[in-house]
Amino acid sequence: MKRGDRILMVLVLGWIAVLVLLPLSGIVREVWTNGLSSLVELLRQPTALRAFMLTFWLTLGSVVINTIFGTMLSFILVRHSFRGKVFLEGIIDLPFAVSPVIAGFMFIILFGPRGWLGSWFDAQNIKIIYAFPGMLLATLFVTFPFVVREVVPVLREYGIEQEEAALVLGASPWQTFWKVTLPSIKWGMIYGITLTIARAIGEFGAVIVVSGGIINKTQTATLLIHHKFMDFDFTGACAAAMVLAAVSFIILIAMQYIFSKRQV
Amino acid sequence: MSISIQNVSKRFGDFVAVDGVSFEVQTGELVALLGPSGCGKSTLLRVIAGLETPDTGAVIFNGVNMNDMSARQRRVGFVFQHYALFKHMTAEQNIAFALTVQKRSKQEIADRVDQIIDLVKMRGYGRHYPSQLSGGQRQRVALARALAAEPAILLLDEPFAALDLKVRESLVGWLRKMHDKLNVTSIFVTHDQNEAMEISDKIIVINKGRVEQIGAARDVYEEPSNKFVASFIGNINIIDAHIDGEVICVHGTEVRLHRSADCDAHSGEIVLLVRPEDIGLRPEAGGPQAIPAVVTGIRYKGSVTEVNLQLAGLSLTALEFSKHIWHMGERVFIHIKKYNVFAAADSHQAIRRQLEHLGYIE
Numbered sequence: 001m002k003r004g005d006r007i008l009m010v011l012v013l014g015w016i017a018v019l020v021l022l023p024l025s026g027i028v029r030e031v032w033t034n035g036l037s038s039l040v041e042l043l044r045q046p047t048a049l050r051a052f053m054l055t056f057w058l059t060l061g062s063v064v065i066n067t068i069f070g071t072m073l074s075f076i077l078v079r080h081s082f083r084g085k086v087f088l089e090g091i092i093d094l095p096f097a098v099s100p101v102i103a104g105f106m107f108i109i110l111f112g113p114r115g116w117l118g119s120w121f122d123a124q125n126i127k128i129i130y131a132f133p134g135m136l137l138a139t140l141f142v143t144f145p146f147v148v149r150e151v152v153p154v155l156r157e158y159g160i161e162q163e164e165a166a167l168v169l170g171a172s173p174w175q176t177f178w179k180v181t182l183p184s185i186k187w188g189m190i191y192g193i194t195l196t197i198a199r200a201i202g203e204f205g206a207v208i209v210v211s212g213g214i215i216n217k218t219q220t221a222t223l224l225i226h227h228k229f230m231d232f233d234f235t236g237a238c239a240a241a242m243v244l245a246a247v248s249f250i251i252l253i254a255m256q257y258i259f260s261k262r263q264v
Numbered sequence: 265m266s267i268s269i270q271n272v273s274k275r276f277g278d279f280v281a282v283d284g285v286s287f288e289v290q291t292g293e294l295v296a297l298l299g300p301s302g303c304g305k306s307t308l309l310r311v312i313a314g315l316e317t318p319d320t321g322a323v324i325f326n327g328v329n330m331n332d333m334s335a336r337q338r339r340v341g342f343v344f345q346h347y348a349l350f351k352h353m354t355a356e357q358n359i360a361f362a363l364t365v366q367k368r369s370k371q372e373i374a375d376r377v378d379q380i381i382d383l384v385k386m387r388g389y390g391r392h393y394p395s396q397l398s399g400g401q402r403q404r405v406a407l408a409r410a411l412a413a414e415p416a417i418l419l420l421d422e423p424f425a426a427l428d429l430k431v432r433e434s435l436v437g438w439l440r441k442m443h444d445k446l447n448v449t450s451i452f453v454t455h456d457q458n459e460a461m462e463i464s465d466k467i468i469v470i471n472k473g474r475v476e477q478i479g480a481a482r483d484v485y486e487e488p489s490n491k492f493v494a495s496f497i498g499n500i501n502i503i504d505a506h507i508d509g510e511v512i513c514v515h516g517t518e519v520r521l522h523r524s525a526d527c528d529a530h531s532g533e534i535v536l537l538v539r540p541e542d543i544g545l546r547p548e549a550g551g552p553q554a555i556p557a558v559v560t561g562i563r564y565k566g567s568v569t570e571v572n573l574q575l576a577g578l579s580l581t582a583l584e585f586s587k588h589i590w591h592m593g594e595r596v597f598i599h600i601k602k603y604n605v606f607a608a609a610d611s612h613q614a615i616r617r618q619l620e621h622l623g624y625i626e
C-alpha cells in the first residue's frame with residue numbers, strides 16, 4: 001500500500017471510530033460499570049417490556065403495510081403513465097423532506113379530537129391520536145419512501161420481458177407474479193424493508209407528538225429511553241438504549257449475512 | 265400447424281408499425297421475416313404470439329381465429345432477442361417452467377428436461393444460473409425453454425442478433441438442423457439477409473410495416489420485385505443510367521444491354537441494380553459494351569477478390585472469381601453480365617439514402 005493510501009485509510013477509519021464506535025462503546029461501558037443487573041432489572045419492568053413490544057408492533061405494522069403498498073405503488077410508477085405521475089413521484093420523497101415533528105403535528109391537526117376527521121372518529125368512539133392507530137400512521141408516514149425508492153429502480157431495470165416469457169409459457173398472472181416477478185424484485189424489497197425496520201425502531205419525533213407518551217399505553221422504546229433520561233434514571237436509560245441498539249445491530253448483521261448469500 | 269396472417273395492422277400512437285400485412289406459413293416451414301430495424305417485423309411476431317393485439321386483421325392457426333386468445337392460451341414457443349431467461353432460476357428450472365406451471369408430475373418434468381437438455385447440447389450446465397452461461401449457451405437454454413412444452417409453433421425474435429459472429433454462424437446452422445428434426449412451424453425475425461437466406465424455406469421481406477416480397481431465397485435474390493428488395497438483399501451496385509429505346513447509356517458509354525423483362529421504361533433516366541458478382545472485369549475493352557473504370561481498392565479474400573472501381577463519379581464493387589491479379593489505379597473495362605432495371609431516379613435516391621442510413625452501402 002502506498003504511503004498516501006495508508007494515511008487516507010487511517011484518517012477515514014479514525015473518523016468512523018470517533019463518530020460511530022466511540023459513542024456506542026460509551027453506552028456499553030456505562031451498562032458494564034452499572035453491572036449487567038441493570039439490564040436484568042430493566043427487562044423485569046412491565047413498563048419497559050410493554051414499550052419494547054409496542055415498538056415491535058409498530059415496526060411490524062409499518063413493514064407489512066409499506067411493503068404491500070410500496071410495491072404496488074412501484075408497479076404503478078414503473079409500468080403505467082398517467083397524468084400527475086411526476087407529481088406523485090415528487091410526493092414520495094416528501095416524508096424525507098418534512099421533519100418528523102411536523103409529520104406528527106399534521107396527524108394531530110387531522111385526527112385530533114377537534115380535527116377534520118378526528119371529530120368524526122371521536123363520535124364513533126375510535127381513538128386515533130394518543131393511541132396505536134395514530135402512532136402507526138405517523139410511523140407509516142416517515143417510513144413510506146424506503147420500499148418504493150428501493151423497488152422502483154429494480155423494477156425498471158427488470159423490464160417486462162421475463163413476464164412476457166412467463167405468459168407465453170402458459171403461466172397465469174398469479175403464477176407469473178410469485179414465480180417470476182417477486183423473486184426478481186426480492187432484493188430491492190428486502191433492502192427497503194431493512195431500512196423501514198431501522199427507521200421504525202428508531203422513530204422518535206413523529207411518535208412523541210402523536211402518542212403523548214402515556215406510560216404503559218403509548219410509550220415506545222425510544223420514548224422510554226427519553227423518559228428515563230429526563231427522569232434522571234441514567235442507568236435505566238443506558239440499559240434500554242443498549243437493548244434497542246443491540247436489536248438494530250443484530251437485524252443489520254442478519255441482513256448483511258443474507259445479502260452475502262445472495263445468488264443472483 | 266399452419267399460420268395465416270390476414271391484413272394485420274398495428275399502430276402505436278401515430279406510428280404505423282404493421283400496415284396491412286398478409287401471408288401464409290405452411291405446417292413445418294421455417295420462414296424468415298426480414299427487414300431493416302424498425303420495419304415492424306418484431307411487432308408482427310409479437311402479434312402472432314398474442315403479446316400485442318392487432319388493430320385490424322386476423323391471426324389464424326390451422327383455420328382457427330386466434331384474435332380472442334391470449335398469449336397464454338396460444339401456447340407458442342417464443343424466443344426473445346435478449347433471451348428473457350429467469351435470472352433467479354437455473355437452466356433446468358428455466359427449461360422446466362412451462363411444465364411446472366402446467367403442474368405436470370415431477371417425473372415427467374425431470375424426463376422432459378433431461379431429454380431436451382441433450383437436444384440443445386447443454387448437458388452438464390443444468391444447474392448453472394443464466395449469469396454463469398455464455399451468450400450462445402443462454403440462447404440455447406432460451407430455445408430449450410420455448411420447446412419444452414412441445415409447441416406446434418416456434419417464434420424467434422432476432423435470435424442471434426446479440427451473439428458474436430462465430431457463435432452466431434454455428435447456431436444458425438444448428439437451428440436449421442433442429443428445425444428439420446422437430447419439424448415445428450417456425451418464424452424467425454432477422455435484419456441479417458445472410459441468416460435469412462441460409463436457413464429459411466421462405467423469406468418475407470418487410471419494409472415500413474408492409475410486405476415487399478415473399479419467396480424462396482433464390483427468388484428474392486435473383487428476381488427482386490422492387491428496388492428496395494434488390495438493394496436490401498445482398499450487396500448491390502446502384503448505377504444511374506439513361507435509356508433510349510434499346511440503348512442504355514452509362515456515363516457516356518453506350519451499352520447495348522438486352523432489355524430485361526421487368527423494364528417498362530422506354531426512354532429517360534433509369535437505375536441499374538447490379539450484383540457485385542455480375543460485374544465482369546477485363547484488362548481490354550473487347551467490345552462496345554465495355555465501360556472503362558479505374559481500380560481504387562482491392563480486397564483479396566481467398567476464393568474471391570473484391571475490387572472497388574471508380575467510374576466517373578460512381579463507386580462500384582465487383583467480385584472477381586478469376587485468379588487474375590488486379591492493381592491499384594489500373595484502367596479496366598467492366599461488363600455488366602446481369603442487372604435489374606428500375607425507372608425513376610428520384611425514388612432511387614430515396615432508396616440509396618435509406619440504405620446508406622442503414623449502413624448497407626457506403
